[in-house]
Amino acid sequence: MIDSANPPANPHAIRRVVIVGGGTAGWMAAAAFARLLNNGYTQITLVESEEIGTVGVGEATIPPLLNFNRMLGLDENGFVAATSGTFKLGIEFRDWGALGETYFHPFGNHGHDLQGVHFHQLWLRERSRRPIPSVEAWSMSAVAAANGKFGRARDDAQSPVRELFYAFHFDASLYARYLRDYAEPRGVTRIEGRIATVDLRSGDGFVESVTMADGRRIEGDLFIDCSGFRGLLIEDALETGYDSYAQWLPCDRAVAVPCALPDAREPSPFTRATARDAGWQWRIPLQHRMGNGLVYCSDYLSDEDAEAQLLASLEGEALAAPRRIRFEAGRRRQCWNRNVVALGLASGFIEPLESTSIHLVQSAIQRLVALFPDRRFDPAERTEFNRQMRDLYEDIRDFIILHYKVTRRDDTPFWDRVREMSVPDSLARKLDLWRGKGRLFREGYELFTNPSWVAVCLGQGLAPEGWEPAVDALDEDKVAGALEQIRRGYLDTAMRLPTHGDFLRAAAPSPLAPTAVPTPSRPSDDWSGVA
Secondary structure, eight states, rough: OOOTOOOOOSOOOEEEEEEEEHHHHHHHHHHHHHHOSSSSSSSEEEEOOTTTTOOOOOOOTTHHHHHHHHHHHOOOHHHHHTTTTTTOOOOEEESSSTOEEEEEHHHHHHHHSBBTTOHHHHHHHHHHHHHOGGGGGGGGGHHHHHHHOOOOOTTTTOOOGGGGOOOEEHHHHHHHHHHHHEEETTEEEEEEEEEEEEEEEETTTOOOEEEEESOOOOEOSEEOOOOOOOOIIIIIIIIOEEEETTOOOOOEEEEEEEEOOOOOOOOOOEEEEEEEEEEEEEEEOOOOEEEEEEEEOOTTTTTHHHHHHHHHHSSSEEEEEEEEEEEOOEEESSSSTTTTEEOOOGGOOOOSTTOOHHHOOOOOHHHHHHTTTOTTOHHHHHHHHHHHHHHHHHHHHHHHHHHHHHHHHHHSHHHHHHSSSSOOHHHHHHHHHHHHHOOOOOOOOOSHHHHHHHHHHTTTTOOOSOGGGGGSOHHHHHHHHHHHHHHHHHHHHHHHHHHHHHHHHHOOOOSSSSSSSOOSSGGGGGSSOOO
């Protein structure tokens, strides 16, 4: 709410923020600004058209979204129920290392470091001594996922369930609606309609206003471009440019379709990514339906064949016509240009693998708030924002490339291409260090820390030649005993947790979910965790 009697102390303060486009990115920004810019003088306006659909392929998230929801003060169970959501403990990868192989990339850590030595180094030496399970057996999230279990730790819990890290699957359209219901009562003004023109200020070329198709003119100081791949402001108006990642990430198409849930089957607490001949397929379980999609390279698969392949693989009846999406992996050369900040698909796209799209929106919002400008638009703030976003994009890019490069598949031209391709120097350096003694240096990076790289490298068959010498200073028998104690602790804890379906039905049932499955008799408080 704007209070004209309470002017800002800074006469240059931003008074009008205009968000162009709704969807997940637009309403995440609107909700965050409603919470964090509630200062009495900054007006937030969101412009969207119901005639313009959203891509909506990103229905899976990663754990940092919990921080965003907590910042907004959302009730987690209410949020999950309202978005028909499920919980996500990681991603199951099928046929990526080689046909017939499966591995799991869990959220959270593997085991515990010992005397400053990373756990995976202990595991590498122990594996050389005797046959042991895969490193997944030492992940609380992976063990729970393998058994279809889920739980949340109580604040006073001391058991390994505290090491169960999770994120969410949800219906993207319901999430946008949920955030809209949060933002509008907190002062965000929504304007329905199409934008006809973008009006630039003479002299410096800053965006001054947008003019609607019906002639309405909406002025602003700061504009947030959430207009999707088109980039109505950041690209059409400001001609910012685009850095392509297509040489390393050649998939440039996707087809998506929801289907009915398989009968009498518990929803999996994980995303599934199955490698196909010319790309990969996602499977995202919600409470009321299954999300499915095929990401592929058009050099090797036609749109028609991709659609047929996806439809033939569905586990239930298709609930809508397939939607085709074209994209080019990459990012805008500047996510913040003049007085326009691009979020979501307007800023870039690194395909849905590893579910980073929503996190990139969240991260950009957090950085913008930390570097929030006034109407003088200090170039140093804009430069720092762009540097941080560039580094984040490139770090995520390298991790996604890793999945394609580190494969032993040689059964199709697509997999031959990605297996044999050159990779960015930044990734090549990481792989060289890993191949020798399993070394990883991820300090200072907000995403995909050591356990993530360990999961993918080992899961796809790239084992290092040795391990760090510091491991050999540790007593072999004591390390073996510690590893076995940790493994048993995780397994015992997982088996005492409720099933994922029971947890959802008790704590966060969606009104859209099938009603045939009975709700557990125990109250939801009993499912909150294991002490």
